Amino acid sequence: MNTHHQAAGRHEVRLATHADLPGARSVMLDTFYHEFGHGYRPQWHGDVIDLAATYLDTPRHALFVAVDGDEVVGTTAVRAQGPASPPHPAWLAERYSGDRTAQLFRVYVRPEHRRRGLARALVDAAVRFVAETPGYEQIYLHTDTRTPGAEAFWRSVAVEVCDARDGDPDRHQTVHFEIPLPVLAGSGDVTR
Numbered sequence: 001m002n003t004h005h006q007a008a009g010r011h012e013v014r015l016a017t018h019a020d021l022p023g024a025r026s027v028m029l030d031t032f033y034h035e036f037g038h039g040y041r042p043q044w045h046g047d048v049i050d051l052a053a054t055y056l057d058t059p060r061h062a063l064f065v066a067v068d069g070d071e072v073v074g075t076t077a078v079r080a081q082g083p084a085s086p087p088h089p090a091w092l093a094e095r096y097s098g099d100r101t102a103q104l105f106r107v108y109v110r111p112e113h114r115r116r117g118l119a120r121a122l123v124d125a126a127v128r129f130v131a132e133t134p135g136y137e138q139i140y141l142h143t144d145t146r147t148p149g150a151e152a153f154w155r156s157v158a159v160e161v162c163d164a165r166d167g168d169p170d171r172h173q174t175v176h177f178e179i180p181l182p183v184l185a186g187s188g189d190v191t192r
Contacts (some may be wrong), residue, residue, distance in 0.1 A: 004062075004064075004125060004128070004129060006121060006124075006125065008066065008116070008117055008118055008121040009116050009117065010068065011066050011067060011068050011073065011074075011113070011116065011118055011121075012066070012067050013064060013065070013066050013067075013074075013118070013121045013122055013125050014064065014065065014067070014125075015062060015063070015064060015065075015125075015129075016051075016055065016056065016062075016063040016064060016065045016072075016075075017056075018052060018056065020063075020065045020067070020072050021051045021052060021056075023065070023067075023071060023072030024051060024063060024065055024072050024075045025048055025051060026072070027072055027073065027074065027075050027108050027109075027110060028045070028048050028075060028106055028108060029048065030110070031108040032045065035111075035147065036144075036147070047077070047079070047105070047106075048106075051063060054077075054079070055077055055078075055079075058079075060078075060080045060099070060102075060133050060135065060136070061077070061078060061079050061080065062077065062078045062126065062129050063075065063076075063077045063078075063106075064076045064077070064078075064122050064125045064126055064129075066109065066113070066118045066121065066122055068113065073109060073110045073112075073113040073118070074108060074109035074110065074113060074118045074119065074122055075106045075107070075108050075122070076104060076105075076106060076107045076108075076119075076122035076123060076125070076126045077104070077105040077106040077126075078102050078103070078104060078105070078126050078129055078130060079102070079103050079105060080099040080100075080101070080102060080103075080135075080136070081099070081101065081103050082095075082096030082097050082098070082101040082103060082140055083096055083103070083140065083142060083176070087172075088142070088164070088174070088176070089162065089164065092161070092162055092176055095161075096138065096140045099135065100135060100136060100137040100138065101136070101137070101138050101139075101140050102130040102133075102136045102138070102139045102140070103139075103140050103141060104123065104126055104139065104140075104141040104179075105141075107119060107122060107123060107141075109122075114149075119153060120153075120156075120157065123157055123179075127139060127179055127181075127182065128182075128184075130181065131181055131182050131183075131184050132184060136181065137181065138178060138181060139178060139179040139180075139181055140161075140176070140177070140178055141154070141158065141176075141177050141178075141179070142174050142175065142176045142177065143174070143175055143177070144172045144173055144174055145165060145173045145174070145175055146169075146172070146173050151175060154175070154177050155177075157179060158177035158178060158179045159177060159178050159179070159180065160175060160176070160177055161176045161177060161178050162175070162176040163175050163176075164176065
């Protein structure tokens with residue numbers, strides 16, 4: 001079994017294939033509409049329309065899926081991109097600018113498959129991918145703390161960089177995180 005394919009209970013976590021894209025898109029869109037309550041927004045979710053071009057056909061990008069049999073039940077994506085300013089603080093966008101930053105996106109698991117370690121397995125696979133991919137120096141992500149369980153999950157795997165919450169219940173309550181980039185055995189890279 002390679003580092004981009006692992007068992008997670010009865011589920012399998014692996015790099016997505018073209019055959020997985022409709023199921024991955026369904027997980028993402030269902031999350032936008034049913035959990036986030038705002039639906040698809042082109043300015044935030046453009047990657048979801050063409051997952052193949054964004055993640056499968058672009059070097060250093062990746063899409064991971066958790067599958068239960070033939071059904072995609074979870075996703076996590078990696079893109080060489082830092083946060084944008086606005087809406088995020090300018091100093092944060094500067095800190096994570098350029099293609100040396102791997103940003104995690106689309107870390108979603110269908111509700112009926114949660115609490116089984118899938119999000120952690122998906123993130124672990126993405127972190128391994130980043131560590132094995134030349135040119136990345138850091139892993140960044142942000143989350144809206146209004147999403148149940150999101151803040152506690154990210155605090156269990158990442159380090160807070162900036163708490164940008166303003167307390168307005170009608171706006172995103174964003175916390176920014178960094179995941180330490182692991183040193184892989186045999187990598188010869190002692191800078192990480």
